Amino acid sequence: MAGSFQTVKGFRDFYPEQMALRNYLVDAWRRVSIRNGFVEYEAAMLEYLDLFRVKSGEGIVSELFSLVDRGGRELAIAPEITPSLARMINARIGGLPRPIKWFSIPHVCRAENPQKGRGREFYQWNVDVVGSDEVLADAECIFTLVDLLAELNLSPADAAVFLSSRSLLAAALASVGVANEKHEAVLPVLDKRDKVPPEAFEEMALKAGLEAAQIDRLRRFQDSTTLAEAIGYLEPTDAVATARAALEEVLKLLGAMGAGDYVKLDLHVVRGLAYYTGVVYEAFDSGRALRALAGGGRYDNLLELLGGPKIGATGFGMGDIVLGILLAEKGKLPDFAERCDCFIIDAGEGMFDDALAIVAELRRAGLAAGFSYKRQALGKQLRAAGQKGAAIAVIVGQELRDRGEVVVKDMATGEQAPVARAELARELQSRPRGLAR
């Protein structure tokens, strides 16, 4: 059974150093969500498998970690949170004031083969606005994503959001004469264009029913760097004009919010999932060396598909793995260290219980107070304090009995001074803590 003592392939153990990174990302996600007016929720750990079948079809089943419980029910660990979000909102649709601005940080699982930036499980920050058809909701989600990048010290030179529109893509297909019934086959081809060689794209496009002239126009349309240029390759239909106006409005709102530098038009962005209906976007490292950092868009039909009302919805998801890799590569991670504000040392016979009482009191006052399990000489305990990275050592010796004082030593400067026992907690609370550096 030796194999049973291994970590399951594609899954991660979080030793303290990895846990510190995860907490750093999760804390930033939570902080940015809250200041942008989103409230946190989380869906049940397991869902009925059918929830994912309804949204994504039978094909999803092979990509899930699923199980049958003792009652014979087919359950699965969620591969994404959006179906659960729709289920939860549909269940309380009458009682939730709109717009519903929610975020979540679920641990999701996908039965894929592990690759760089892609495990079989990851944490995914999800930010959604449900119950609003306004492009303002799309803009606020994208602003929140940009706010996170800035919060983690990623500049527009490090990472950016690439913006497109499913409604504009649909209007574009229609305007160059692609019949509606072909769109479902054509959109995934346009989505894959950046990931395959030009000849392979052409072959796929022909197979999906596009003509050579259509392929050429759509290629120029996708490659355009401005919206005006892109529109120039299309017939001027009402649908094109409406979709263009909506996309321009999102760009204008993001400009007003000072996020313009982080947002670039990129009509290569299509998003694989069938359920998007409006603005879509992906965030990438600017070198485009890694997988997507985040992806999202508007999905106005999902809640209805899952038994609820027809109601506007928009949002995005961002995983922890690629983000962690990018921050490490860019040298933007802080130095994670165990927190030890002070280290309490017993100096002299019979002082240990006094030292322990001080440890307890300081901890109750909110300070991370360490001490040595072994009764050792002062020098050894000071070394232990240094190894723990303690900013301060508190030496509990005969002075306590004689004058009610302990000695406080600054571990960086070596300076030491007596402090009244009764004042110790207050005195140490007023000093800078040995927080994670």
Added chain:
Amino acid sequence: MAGSFQTVKGFRDFYPEQMALRNYLVDAWRRVSIRNGFVEYEAAMLEYLDLFRVKSGEGIVSELFSLVDRGGRELAIAPEITPSLARMINARIGGLPRPIKWFSIPHVCRAENPQKGRGREFYQWNVDVVGSDEVLADAECIFTLVDLLAELNLSPADAAVFLSSRSLLAAALASVGVANEKHEAVLPVLDKRDKVPPEAFEEMALKAGLEAAQIDRLRRFQDSTTLAEAIGYLEPTDAVATARAALEEVLKLLGAMGAGDYVKLDLHVVRGLAYYTGVVYEAFDSGRALRALAGGGRYDNLLELLGGPKIGATGFGMGDIVLGILLAEKGKLPDFAERCDCFIIDAGEGMFDDALAIVAELRRAGLAAGFSYKRQALGKQLRAAGQKGAAIAVIVGQELRDRGEVVVKDMATGEQAPVARAELARELQSRPRGLAR
């Protein structure tokens, strides 16, 4: 497929109000752990099923949510974290300075029937010291548990830790003449004593091989309120003396740490699991109306059982469900509210982009800044600010164009005053925030 849109039985959705409670508990667990010198880890989401078989025997399998992956491997969602902790530490045993003081807050699953205080999934705070044989390690874990109770405003009149010792129980059994090979059958009977009627206990005890006189002595021993009284019912063996001294030392250390009020001797505590070897304890509400809040003890053989060295280990687990029920019943929960520090209002034609720029700037400065998606009259927007619980409204009107000023309104007092646009973020940061009340 309507059933697929339900929450799976025994699993919880965390709507914002439940999520706020969970975050409140998790934050307290994390804060108390860190100040007591523990560092956070987390094990992989799925484990090989054999890991749990090795620790708990084949019987555990029916209590697990298990699955077979595409490679035919038997995997399971962990029902507890201790086997994973042992696996992770064993894998790095050479590189971890001891004592290893780790904590974790895993989401665990058990295929049980849901009852009050017991779902099929829960969050469990785990605090462990590995690599120390000292009772100081046991005492520090118990202090950390007590520190958590105090941190959540639970007094000794609300909840307490009930302390016992597996080594003392084993010595007691031996001293009254129960052969070693019977201990494994007898300990679970002693563990169940509080949960069954006296006659049922007697019957189980006889069946486990105890004689009537032994049952009587062990009953008196367990019912003793002081260690001295309990020892009086036993033969004075060396094992009894050693186990007594260790237990007295733990009580003395906890006394020195000021935690004595929360800790009571209770020899009815046995703990169901076979793997405990020393001090054991459970925390309960003082009315004993609910299930255990926490349970733990010393387990010196587990790492070796899971392929590692023979190395001392001690720790406890505490679930979120019973703790949440107790805090609610005692009225010790804060009022969880969505955080909205300020609400930005556009007053007048063409001011919305300016309002949005202010929203963005305040959020980047760390303030939770709300605004209305709808362009409405000032009065309606002020009402929206009130509904969001905003402490402050910022009115962006013609003053901005005329004098570079906005109007800041205190929503509680109704007072309002102009503030220079350039000073706004600093001004609002200096005010008390609309934090979760």
